[in-house]
Amino acid sequence: MVQLSSRQQSVSTQARAGSDEGRIVFEGVSKTFTRGVAQTAALRGVQLEVAPGSIFGVIGYSGAGKSTLIRLVNGLEKPTSGRVLVDGIDIGALSGRGLRDAQKRTGMIFQQFNLLETVRVRDNVAMPLRLDGISQAAARTRADEVLDFVGLSAKADSFAGELSGGQKQRVGIARALVRNPRILLSDEATSALDPTTTTQIIDLLRSINREYGTTILVVTHEMDVIKDLADEVAVMADGEVVEQGSVLDTFLHPRTAITRDFVTTVVPQGLPDRVLAHLGGEGLWRLLLVDDEVTQPLISDLITGLGVSVNMLHADMTEIQEHTVGQMIIKVTGPAEKVTAARAFLAERVVHIEEVAQ
Numbered sequence: 001m002v003q004l005s006s007r008q009q010s011v012s013t014q015a016r017a018g019s020d021e022g023r024i025v026f027e028g029v030s031k032t033f034t035r036g037v038a039q040t041a042a043l044r045g046v047q048l049e050v051a052p053g054s055i056f057g058v059i060g061y062s063g064a065g066k067s068t069l070i071r072l073v074n075g076l077e078k079p080t081s082g083r084v085l086v087d088g089i090d091i092g093a094l095s096g097r098g099l100r101d102a103q104k105r106t107g108m109i110f111q112q113f114n115l116l117e118t119v120r121v122r123d124n125v126a127m128p129l130r131l132d133g134i135s136q137a138a139a140r141t142r143a144d145e146v147l148d149f150v151g152l153s154a155k156a157d158s159f160a161g162e163l164s165g166g167q168k169q170r171v172g173i174a175r176a177l178v179r180n181p182r183i184l185l186s187d188e189a190t191s192a193l194d195p196t197t198t199t200q201i202i203d204l205l206r207s208i209n210r211e212y213g214t215t216i217l218v219v220t221h222e223m224d225v226i227k228d229l230a231d232e233v234a235v236m237a238d239g240e241v242v243e244q245g246s247v248l249d250t251f252l253h254p255r256t257a258i259t260r261d262f263v264t265t266v267v268p269q270g271l272p273d274r275v276l277a278h279l280g281g282e283g284l285w286r287l288l289l290v291d292d293e294v295t296q297p298l299i300s301d302l303i304t305g306l307g308v309s310v311n312m313l314h315a316d317m318t319e320i321q322e323h324t325v326g327q328m329i330i331k332v333t334g335p336a337e338k339v340t341a342a343r344a345f346l347a348e349r350v351v352h353i354e355e356v357a358q
């Protein structure tokens with residue numbers, strides 16, 4: 001894998017921790033679009049901080065304000081009120097040359113790739129440098145470096161229109177990296193891709209973050225993308241951030257209904273109604289287990305140690321932020337005092353236990 005530049009090599013996540021380089025801060029940001037007499041409040045009082053070198057995910061349904069949020073970071077939109085600080089600089093206060101210079105420190109990738117289809121891959125990637133006035137030879141040399149980094153050297157002479165969706169997104173990523181940005185913005189970059197290609201692009205984004213300490217702000221409507229890519233997540237609804245926290249904590253303890261809905265798309269949290277109809281409410285529990293909790297002999301301990309019957313209705317396991325998260329839905333039956341004791345026993349042994357909603 002080719003090294004991107006000496007500047008990027010020297011910039012580690014740790015080295016950035018105390019500085020504003022790669023930091024994004026939203027300070028009470030609102031954005032209202034006005035068309036004639038119609039007004040749309042796309043963002044309302046957004047307060048967020050994206051730490052340097054982190055991967056921060058923003059999830060929400062269509063119209064929640066995600067694209068507007070990301071467009072404020074590279075100055076494509078200006079806040080109606082509040083401030084967006086990028087590398088410590090109030091981006092909304094810049095214009096002209098100052099804004100263009102700030103924009104060079106931010107790369108962006110898009111759902112529809114935004115490539116020039118009839119232009120060769122190498123020249124698509126070199127385009128931002130050519131717009132900066134860099135010579136064609138130097139821009140092409142640099143483009144070849146980043147194409148090597150994203151694994152697409154072999155396609156440098158192809159026309160962009162000849163590539164698959166996954167290859168196009170790699171070109172989009174190479175173009176976004178060509179100026180060595182401190183920050184990479186991703187607006188639904190995997191939404192047009194199949195699951196396998198999505199995984200490859202997510203792996204590429206993670207390797208960019210890991211090797212160069214690039215801050216990545218990703219907006220998406222897919223909780224799978226958040227699970228596999230992000231460290232932190234903010235959930236948006238109607239222009240507001242309704243919940244934020246670490247991805248693992250958000251999966252384990254969603255606090256709002258909308259977050260629970262998103263979590264459910266990855267970790268189903270209930271049972272089919274027809275199954276529920278056959279089960280009484282008592283002793284019907286959903287358990288969450290993390291890491292070592294997953295491998296303990298929980299069910300046999302319940303049966304042999306507490307003398308209750310256990311019916312296993314559902315079990316699954318997934319990886320979140322390098323932690324193993326297991327889920328079980330069980331029905332415990334027996335004398336009331338034993339069922340109560342079983343619940344107390346489980347509460348000691350698993351990270352979360354709740355009654356299954358009927």
Ligand SMILES: Nc1ncnc2c1ncn2[C@@H]1O[C@H](COP(=O)(O)OP(=O)(O)OP(=O)(O)O)[C@@H](O)[C@H]1O
Binds near residue numbers: 062069
């Ligand atoms: N340029 C604009 N002019 C007027 N209204 C706009 C403009 N851009 C966005 N909006 C409105 O702002 C709200 C938020 O839009 P935004 O595109 O940020 O949401 P989103 O979460 O990215 O949705 P999607 O995933 O569908 O793109 C929507 O009601 C949208 O119609």
